[in-house]
Amino acid sequence: MNAILRLIFPATPSGAGTSWLLLAARIVFGTLMMTHGIAKWQHFATLSATFPDPLGLGSRTSLVLAIFAEVVCALGFITGTLYRLALVPMIFTMCVAFFSVHGGDPFAAREPAMLYLTVFVLLWIAGPGRYAADNLIARRLNR
Template identity: 45%
Template sequence: MKNWLFSTRPISKDIGIFILRVGAALMMLTHDWDKLSNYSAKLMTFSDPLGIGSALSLQLAILAEFFCAILLALGLMTRLSLVPLMITMLVAGFVAHAADPFPAKEKAFLFLVIFIVLFLLGPGKYSVDGQLNRPRRY
């Protein structure tokens, strides 16, 4: 029992990556659903942290937080889909909420850490990428 509890070998790395990938993607989707479903109302109030206009800022946030999150959940083009998500969380944490206290930017930093870990680990075996790249047996 002691060897199992303190072992550094994973029980199942691929299942862990799957849970982290899908869980983070679903939480990001629910976080962004309000922006997508109330687009017109959000357009009037969305911030412009990079000086590119609030409409473009909102569209880029929706692209990353909704559409890239769907790709992340599927594990399709995983590392590529993580790049806009990481950039969005960097902007949210360091630019949009720069003057806010830490609890206001904590969620952005938590998502950023998860996305960095997934970028480094890859999508895992239980993903579309993993199935497309598995060795073929003929």
């Protein structure tokens, strides 16, 4: 259990310079991801009938899951709240977009999903840095 908690809530945050860079990346890429999710949310009624259903869950359910990953999880990613857990649905969504939804498209159409996927995986590995809500949680857990 301790290993899982250390993975989710790192006890030793990165240095200040690295942490500022990680914060900037979280804000930029999280906000960009949220714009996709908010657009889906705003057009929910129209999209729910035609949204791709690569997992066989139904268009409406697939759309709800995409919105969850792109809005709710992106918010957690930006603030550094349950950072690595928030990244899992975002990474999964980009894998589905790249390999399944746009799998037959030319690479130029698949490229945005690959860029997000790469950034999210690298940031999952790097951790949230010092300036994340998870560090407050980690400090309380370590007391």
